[in-house]
Amino acid sequence: RIATLVRATIIRLLYTSCPLHPSRWLAVLRNMVLATSVTRNMSEGLTSSGYDSVDSTHENDVYGEDDDNMISGPKQEQVNWSAPISSQFSRRNKHLRYRTRVFAAECVSHVPVAVGTEPAHFDLLLARSAIAKGTYLSNDWLVLKLQELVSLSYQISTGQFEGMQPIGVQLLCLIMDKFGMTVDPEFPGHILLEQFQAQLVSAVKTAISTTSGPLLLEAGLELATKVMTSSVIGGDKVALNRLFLLISRPLSDIEDLFYPSFADWVVCKIKVRLLTAHAAVKCYTYQFLRAKENVPDEHQQLAPLLANSSTLLGKYWVGALKDYFSIIFGLHSRINHKPFLDGIQSLLVSLKVQKYLDEVWALILQATALDAAPVEFGADDSEDVHEHMFISGRSMVKLEQSDFQFLWGLSVLVLFHSHQSTVNGSVKMKLDCSKENFFSNIVFYGLDNPRPCDQVLPVLLS
Numbered sequence: 001r002i003a004t005l006v007r008a009t010i011i012r013l014l015y016t017s018c019p020l021h022p023s024r025w026l027a028v029l030r031n032m033v034l035a036t037s038v039t040r041n042m043s044e045g046l047t048s049s050g051y052d053s054v055d056s057t058h059e060n061d062v063y064g065e066d067d068d069n070m071i072s073g074p075k076q077e078q079v080n081w082s083a084p085i086s087s088q089f090s091r092r093n094k095h096l097r098y099r100t101r102v103f104a105a106e107c108v109s110h111v112p113v114a115v116g117t118e119p120a121h122f123d124l125l126l127a128r129s130a131i132a133k134g135t136y137l138s139n140d141w142l143v144l145k146l147q148e149l150v151s152l153s154y155q156i157s158t159g160q161f162e163g164m165q166p167i168g169v170q171l172l173c174l175i176m177d178k179f180g181m182t183v184d185p186e187f188p189g190h191i192l193l194e195q196f197q198a199q200l201v202s203a204v205k206t207a208i209s210t211t212s213g214p215l216l217l218e219a220g221l222e223l224a225t226k227v228m229t230s231s232v233i234g235g236d237k238v239a240l241n242r243l244f245l246l247i248s249r250p251l252s253d254i255e256d257l258f259y260p261s262f263a264d265w266v267v268c269k270i271k272v273r274l275l276t277a278h279a280a281v282k283c284y285t286y287q288f289l290r291a292k293e294n295v296p297d298e299h300q301q302l303a304p305l306l307a308n309s310s311t312l313l314g315k316y317w318v319g320a321l322k323d324y325f326s327i328i329f330g331l332h333s334r335i336n337h338k339p340f341l342d343g344i345q346s347l348l349v350s351l352k353v354q355k356y357l358d359e360v361w362a363l364i365l366q367a368t369a370l371d372a373a374p375v376e377f378g379a380d381d382s383e384d385v386h387e388h389m390f391i392s393g394r395s396m397v398k399l400e401q402s403d404f405q406f407l408w409g410l411s412v413l414v415l416f417h418s419h420q421s422t423v424n425g426s427v428k429m430k431l432d433c434s435k436e437n438f439f440s441n442i443v444f445y446g447l448d449n450p451r452p453c454d455q456v457l458p459v460l461l462s
Contacts, residue, residue, distance in 0.1 A: 007103060014107055018114035020138045022121070023145050025111060030152050032104035033164075035096040098161065105156050105164050109171045111149070112178045115142045122178055124192060125185050143182065146192060150175060154199040158206045162213065169207050169219035172200060176226040194234045200227050201239050208246045214259050214266050218273050221247060225277040229284040237298045244305055247277050251312060255340075264343030265352035271341060272353070275320055276360045278313050279367035282306055282396075286370055289392050303392045310371075314397035316340060317368040318407065324357040325410070362414075369411060371396035374404045 018025055096104075120126040120141050127141035142149070153175060157168025175193070182192045193200070204227065207220025224247050227233065233240050250257075254274060257267050285306065288299045319340030326339070327350045343349040371390040375398045390396070399407065 010107065011110065014110055015114045018111060019116040019118065019121075021140055022111060022115050022142045023140050025114075026108070026145055026148055026152070029104050029108045029111075030148070032096060033101055033108065033152065033156060035101060098163075101161070102164055102167070105167045105171075108149075108152060108156070109167055109174065112142065112171075112174050122182055124182060128185075143179070143192075146175075146179060147196075150193075150196045150199060154203055157203045162216070165207070166213075166215040166219045169203055169216065169223050172203055173219065173223050173226055176200075176223070176230065176232075180226070180230055180232075190234065191231055193230075193232050197227075197232055197234065197236065197239060200232060201243060204243060204246060208249070210249075214262055214270050217250070218270055221270075221273045221277045225280045228281050233298060235296065235298055237301055240298045241301065241305070244281065244302060247274070247281070248305075248309055250274055251278075251309065251316075254316065263349075264346070265349045268341040268343065268349065268353045269356055271316075272320065272356045272360065275313070275316055275364060278309070279317065279360070279364045282310070282367045282370060283363060286391060307392070307396055310396035311398045314368055314372065314399055315403075317364050317397075318399065318403045320357070320364060321361065321368070321410065322406065324354070324361050327354050327357075365407075365410065365414070368397060368407060372399060372404065372407065373397070374399060374401050376401075 014025060115121045120130050120136075120143070122143055124143050127139075127143050130136050130141070131139045150172070153168050153171040155168070156164050157172060159165065159168070179193055180191070184190045184192045184194065200223065204220055204224045207216050208224065209217075212220065224243050228240065228243050228247075233243075251274070254271055257270060259267055259270075281302070285299045285302050288295045289303065323339045323341045323344055327344060339345075341353055344353055371392055
C-alpha cells in the first residue's frame with residue numbers, strides 16, 4: 001500500500017513539474033531505467049578480468065533483486081553528501097530493483113503527455129522562437145530533447161528485460177502521435193522523425209517476432225502501422241518492404257494463434273490488431289493509387305505485395321466483420337459455425353472484442369471492399385481490362401459468392417442508415433443491441449465524435 005501511494009505521488013509530481021522541466025525528468029529517469037544491478041556489474045567485471053562467472057545468468061542477476069545490504073545501517077559506509085549528486089546517484093542506481101526500473105520506464109512513457117498541450121513542446125520552430133524572444137522562464141521544451149527521448153525509448157524496447165519492452169514500443173507509438181507532423185526546419189518538406197527511421201524500424205523488427213508475447217506483439221503491430229502510414233519512411237523502398245514483410249509473417253499462424261497463459265480475448269485482440277495493421281496499410285496505399293499520377297515508388301511497389309496477401313486477408317477480414325455484427329446484433333451466442341474470433345460466444349470475450357472492433361470495423365470494411373470481386377469474376381479478362389476496372393490495376397480481394405454478398409449487403413446497410421441521419425450533418429454511427437436485436441436499433445451520435453461513416457462511401461465507389 002505504501003509503495004502504491006509513493007508511485008501515485010511521483011506520478012502527480014511528474015505531471016505537475018514536467019511542463020516546465022521535462023529535461024530534468026528525462027535525465028533522472030534515464031539513469032534509473034538503464035541502471036544495472038551490483039551483482040551483474042561484478043559478474044561483468046570478473047568476465048572482463050578473464051574469469052567466467054558460473055552464476056552470471058542467474059535470475060537475480062537479470063532482475064536485480066534486493067540485496068541484504070541495500071539499506072545502509074549505522075555501521076556501514078556513510079554517504080558523502082559533499083560529493084556531486086550525479087556521482088552519488090551513480091553509486092545508488094546500481095542497487096535499483098527490476099520493479100523500480102519498470103516503474104521508471106512507465107514514468108518515461110508519461111512524459112510526452114505530462115508536458116501538457118503547449119505547442120512549443122512539439123514544434124521545433126516555436127521552441128526556437130520562444131527561446132529567442134525569452135517570453136518563458138524555463139524555455140525547457142520537450143522537442144529539444146526529442147533525440148534523447150527516442151533513444152531512451154528504443155533502448156527500453158530492445159533491452160534485455162521482456163517486461164519493459166512493450167513499454168518502450170508503446171512509448172515510440174506515443175512519440176509518433178505527438179511528433180508525427182513536426183516539420184524539420186533544416187530540411188523543408190521533411191519531418192523530424194525521419195532521422196529516427198532506423199530506430200523505429202529496428203524496434204518493430206524486435207517486437208514482431210515468433211517469440212514475442214502478446215503485449216509486445218500488439219505494440220509492435222501498432223508501431224509498424226504508424227510508421228508505414230506516415231512520412232517517416234521518407235521514400236525508403238527497402239524499409240517499407242521490410243516492414244510489410246514483418247507484419248505479413250504472423251498471417252500464416254493467425255488461425256492457430258494461442259497464448260495458454262492469457263485469456264481468450266487477448267488472442268482475439270492480437271488478431272484484430274494484425275488485421276487492422278494490414279487494413280490501414282492498404283487504405284493508405286490506395287490514397288496514392290487513386291491519384292494515378294505521381295504515385296510514390298515505395299507505395300507503387302506495395303501493389304503486387306498487397307495482391308499476394310489480400311485474398312487471404314479478405315477471408316479473415318470478412319470473418320472478423322461477421323463476428324462483429326454477430327456480436328452487435330446479439331447473435332454471437334447462437335453461432336452454429338466456428339467463428340474467426342474464438343470465444344466470442346462468451347459474454348466476457350464478446351464485450352472485450354466489441355470494444356476493439358468498434359474503433360476499426362469501418363477501416364476493415366473499406367480495406368476489404370477495395371478492388372474486391374467474386375472469385376469467378378473477370379477470370380478470362382485480360383490485364384488491360386483489369387487495369388481499367390480496378391484502382392490498382394488488379395483484383396485484390398477474391399471472395400466467395402456468399403462472402404461478397406455479405407460485404408455488399410453490409411455496405412448498403414451502413415450507407416442507408418448513415419443517409420437517414422444527414423439531418424444532423426456528419427455523424428458517427430454506432431450499432432447497439434442493448435434493447436432489441438433488430439436493425440432499427442442503430443444509435444447516432446453528434447458532431448463531437450469521430451466519423452467512421454466517412455469511410456463508407458469509398459466502399460461503394462471501389
